[in-house]
Amino acid sequence: MLPSAHRFPTTKYQLLQQYLISSGIANTKDFHSPTKICIDQLKQVHDPDYVDGFLANTLDKKQMRRIGFPWSESLVDRTLHAVNGTVLCAKLAIENGVALHLSGGYHHAHQDFGSGFCIFNDLILAASTMINSGKASKVLIIDCDVHQGDGTATLASNNTNIVTCSFHCLKNFPARKAKSDHDVEFHKYTNDDRFIETITEVVPYLINIHQPDLILYDAGVDIHIDDDLGYLNISTAGILARDTIILSTAKKAQIPIAAVIGGGYSRDETELTQRHSQLFIAANSI
Known part of the structure; x- marks a missing residue:
């Protein structure tokens, strides 16, 4: 348990699952439970001394x-x-075309240090595992969290089989940005229209030029106008539109897409749950 005043909303994962079931968005048979990751697998991405030190x-x-x-x-x-x-x-x-994770999006984790509530970089781990196992040859990471995926960018910088794209607020954490393959930066208080227009233009472009056979999508909701750590003016409807566009674009291109819920920071648990649920509503709709 974290201290009661801690900034990270640890209850959101369980509350989201409960909400999805009670609202009929998902049912219990839809869920799969992971085992612990193999430590040797972690050490293929992260510095062994850092991994051992954390453990x-x-x-x-x-x-x-x-x-x-x-x-x-x-x-x-x-x-x-x-x-x-x-x-x-x-x-x-x-295996199924689309899958959604009720956690994930630890994009600030670097090779030998963690940052910003991120310890190990699950996006790079997933991409590397699929490539190394022969299940994918090129993976496109589309990160729509309000904060730049700096750890993802640095970890993939020398890997031509992993393409990174970060849509984020320019004036926000981290102060020093890394260099993704594609960085799309928004000014503070960008609204729905500008944001959705950009997503609609850029995502098909990325798919066309890179031809990935798997997309990993970080569907962070800290872009919301009322998020405590974001500076964009995106509505709940804007989040749903973003998720629908990205999932439907992947489906149209017949590219499997795996999505994680990413960041979202609000002390109102109900509102935060509803924002994260837009990803699952979008998936159902297509």
Whole structure:
């Protein structure tokens, strides 16, 4: 458990699942539960000393402060399950066309350090696993969290089989941006019309020029106008439109797509749950 005043909304994952079931958006048979990720698999992406240090609670205070969580056994357990959930989501997407993860989107995790509530980079882990297993040859990561996917960009910088695109607010965390293959930056207070116009233009372009055979999509809702850590003016309807466009574009191109819910920060649990649920509503609609 995190301290009661902690900024990260740890309850959102369970509340989202409960909401999806109670609202009839999903039912219990739709869900798959991941096992813990293999430690050797983590070390293929992340520095072994960093991995071991996190697992054994030997990272120094500065490193843990940068991550943003106090260390605990439950944090280790949650992390190992959550990152493997994205790997499982990618596998299920390849088998079924689309799959959605009730967690994931740890795009600030770099090779040898964590940052911004992100410990291990599940997007790179999933992409690398699908490529190494022969299930995909080129993976396109579309990151629509309000914050740039800087860890994803640095981890994929020397891998031509993983293409990174980050749609994010320019004046927001991280202060120092990394270089993705494609960075689409929005000014503060960008509204629905401008945002959706850009998504509609750029996503088909990315698919056309890169011809991926798997898309990993970070559907962060911290772009919402009322999000505590975002600076864009996107409505709940705008989030639904974004998710519908991206999922339907992938379907039209016959490319499997695996989506994670990404960031979302609000002390109103009901509103946050409804924002994250737009991804699942969009998936049902197509």
